Amino acid sequence: MESLPDWLERNPLNGLGFTSQDRFIPTTIAGLARRVVVIIGGGDAPPSFEDDLYVITELYLKQLVRSMRSISSRHQRQARTQKQLFAHNALLTSVDRENFPPRKPKVSAEMIFEMVKIGRVSADIPKAARRNVINLVADNAQAIAKDSPETLYELVSRIETATLQEMISKYEEKLGQDLNETKWQSFFEANTFILSMAFAVPTIFVRATPYVHGKRVTGHGGKYSDFLMRGQGTGNVALIEIKAPGTKLLTPYRSEQQGPSPELTGAITQVLGQRRRLITGWANLKLDDDGTLKDTEVYSPQAVVLIGTLPASKLDREPFETFRQVLKDITVLTFDELLARLKYLHDALTATPIAKAPSDSAPPWQS
Structure with missing residues (x-):
């Protein structure tokens, strides 16, 4: 009996083995099977279970017992402190707040x-x-930023990564549905960050369905685009025209040749017309601006058409890619390509440098 570790009960009259405060250890192990034999040995290997034998090292078990008892002691202290605080606020602050201001828990x-x-x-x-x-x-953000800025940076990074993952999940879910252009416009208006991924430079959302030109004296005839963006650095404006993911990109031209579909060429013509009208009417738009166009310029407005999905076959991808690469002042991007950019960003944010793997013997509570 004397050879048993100090944290095990040696007196048979008191139970012999695990004490009542450590009962969670045997009861948890018992959940593996109806009959389990626990062997406590030397070394530093992690626990193992095979053929109803649960093998655990003395060192591992000792650290486990100490950690569990520490939790119990800590909760007892916390409970005592919270009771004192509650009594102070309920009995003293309630009758004399000036002399007994409320205490806040630490x-x-x-x-x-x-x-x-x-x-x-x-x-x-x-x-x-x-x-x-x-x-x-x-x-406590200010105090955290002052004392442990790296902790705050890590928190922000994790929040941004989780937000991006949720955004990707919603995007993928909607791609699996047959949504019209109006539904997609509402989605992008609620998640404008996704639209910024359509550009090669940092871009900021300005307005949804912006008026670009063409109102007559009657107030009718105005031309609108789907979204107006601007470069974060130069302020150069950009227009985005949204079409549905199911929009056809190609149509047969000859027996062995595909060409751009009427839907694709029509969308390109539409956004180029909006771009031209935006340039010619920019002075009047700025004159009547209510602040929406602050920090925006028309150096060389970009135009983007978000339409369809990439052709499935390599044979069809060639004419599509060839066509859009010769376009001037306009970018054609598909919905799945925009999704791929989001995923690439997420992978880059979550990538971690290769580090030495932790020792297998390290207890999980020390992680």
Whole structure:
């Protein structure tokens, strides 16, 4: 009995083995099968289970017991502190707020750790509590930025990556549906960042369905594009015309030759006309501007047509690619190509440098 570790119960009258405060260890292992034999040995290998034998090293088990007891002690201290704080606010602050101002709880690093991650498993925060967690971080953002800026940068990076992944998922879901142009315009208006990926330079959303030219004295006859963007650096404006993903890109020209479809050439003609009218009427637009066109210029307006999806066969891709590469002052981009750009950005943001793998013996709570 004397050879048993200190953290195991040696007295048979008291249970012999795991104490009541460590009961979660044997009861958890018991979940593997109806009959399990636990062998405690030396070395530093991670736990294993085979043929009803659960093998765990003394070192691993010792660290596990210490960590679980530490959690119990920490929660007892936290509960005592919270009770004192609650009593102060409920009994003293309620009758004399000036002399007994309300006390705010201090959140320890251990509490935050347990709220977010235990053993590499993300916490399932209830929906109603998520806003409180966000507010907690937001209220302490200034202090975090001052003391641990790298922590804040990492948080921002993770939020942006998660937001981008959600955006990609919604985009893929909509591509699987037969949506018309109006539905796609609403989607892009709610997710304008996606449209910026259609350009080679950083671009900012300006306005949806912008008026470009052509109103008569009656107020009718105005010409509108789908979206107006501007370069983040130069302010050069850009027009985007949206067509549905199911729009045909090619049509038979001869028996062995495909040519651009009427829908494709019509969309190109439409946006080029809008571009020309925007240039000729720019002075009047700026004169009557309400601030929407601030920091925008018409140096050489870009025009983009987002239409269809790439042809499935290599034979059809050749005439499509050849046609759009000779176009002047206009870019033709397909919906699946825009999705590929989003995925490429996501992969670049989530890529991590190759690092030395952690030791297999490292307990999960030390991650």
